[in-house]
Amino acid sequence: MLNHQARMTLLFQALADPTRRQFIERLSMGPASVSELAQPTGLSLPAVMQHLQILEASGLVRSEKSGRVRMCQIQLEALAPAEQWITARRANWQHHFDRLDAYLAETQPDDEKGSPE
Amino acid sequence: MTSPAATAQATHGSFTLERRFDAKPARVFAAFANMEARARWFVGPPGWVETERSLDFRQGGSEVTVGRWPDGKHSDFRARFEEIVPDQRIVFTYNMYIDDWHISVSLNTVEMFADGDGTRMLFTEHATFINGFEDPNAAGRKQGTEGLLDRFAAFLAA
Numbered sequence: 001m002l003n004h005q006a007r008m009t010l011l012f013q014a015l016a017d018p019t020r021r022q023f024i025e026r027l028s029m030g031p032a033s034v035s036e037l038a039q040p041t042g043l044s045l046p047a048v049m050q051h052l053q054i055l056e057a058s059g060l061v062r063s064e065k066s067g068r069v070r071m072c073q074i075q076l077e078a079l080a081p082a083e084q085w086i087t088a089r090r091a092n093w094q095h096h097f098d099r100l101d102a103y104l105a106e107t108q109p110d111d112e113k114g115s116p117e
Numbered sequence: 118m119t120s121p122a123a124t125a126q127a128t129h130g131s132f133t134l135e136r137r138f139d140a141k142p143a144r145v146f147a148a149f150a151n152m153e154a155r156a157r158w159f160v161g162p163p164g165w166v167e168t169e170r171s172l173d174f175r176q177g178g179s180e181v182t183v184g185r186w187p188d189g190k191h192s193d194f195r196a197r198f199e200e201i202v203p204d205q206r207i208v209f210t211y212n213m214y215i216d217d218w219h220i221s222v223s224l225n226t227v228e229m230f231a232d233g234d235g236t237r238m239l240f241t242e243h244a245t246f247i248n249g250f251e252d253p254n255a256a257g258r259k260q261g262t263e264g265l266l267d268r269f270a271a272f273l274a275a
Contacts, residue, residue, distance in 0.1 A: 008128070012128060085128055085130055085221075085244070085246045086130035086131075086132055086244065089130070089132070089221075089223075089242065089244060090132045090134065090242075093134060093240060093242070094134060095162065096158060096159055096160075097134065097136050097158075097238075097240070099157070099158035099159075099160065100138070100145075100148055100158040100159075101136070101138055101139075102158070103148060103154065103157045103158045104138050104139065104140040104144060104145065104148060105139065107144075107154075108139070108140065109144075112140065112141065112144075112234065
């Protein structure tokens with residue numbers, strides 16, 4: 001079982017490549033076979049398989065053999081950690097500024113209250 | 118400082134918050150510049166206890182805010198003021214640590230604009246998150262798939 005940090009590393013490695021991002025975009029519209037993924041890229045099958053392996057290792061994509069065709073499917077849950085950093089940081093500052101707002105209200109000087117200027 | 122995940126790839130992100138305060142820019146600025154004022158709002162959530170605080174509010178000066186969470190972990194905020202324009206702008210950089218784990222380095226800009234009797238504030242952060250991420254709330258958080266595509270699009274565009 002991979003820990004969270006190791007997963008993050010794999011996730012960002014997976015997303016670092018434009019071909020793999022293209023696969024993700026395609027798969028976000030629905031499952032596709034390996035050859036369907038390969039077709040618009042013009043890449044060889046081994047090259048495509050290599051990209052797929054990296055995507056599968058990251059948890060972003062799962063593939064399954066169905067007869068003679070390998071079908072790929074996106075696993076959206078794997079995306080969440082990538083975004084958690086900035087969401088958490090943002091929420092943190094919002095919390096501080098909520099408190100700043102309350103502090104400013106508490107310490108409001110008389111000459112600021114309801115004055116037209 | 119190092120951590121077990123020191124080899125993890127760095128992650129970058131930016132965001133801007135816009136807030137309006139019912140206080141003139143000079144009062145908003147003072148709430149950043151004055152340590153007693155700062156201690157009133159620059160604190161952790163309930164249960165967080167301040168253990169160290171210092172503020173040397175001048176260009177090149179630094180700020181330290183350390184506190185302990187209920188689980189015993191310490192949050193350690195270390196900032197340096199890069200540019201200060203009274204009542205208008207504060208540019209600072211900061212390092213964030215959880216215990217000895219260095220989690221991020223950031224560049225922040227606080228801009229204050231007079232807005233009637235109040236202040237419109239823009240707060241922008243460019244952050245580099247290093248050494249991996251462990252969201253303290255992740256274990257207890259149920260992630261749905263709703264909205265993930267939007268977030269993914271935003272992530273790709275970032």
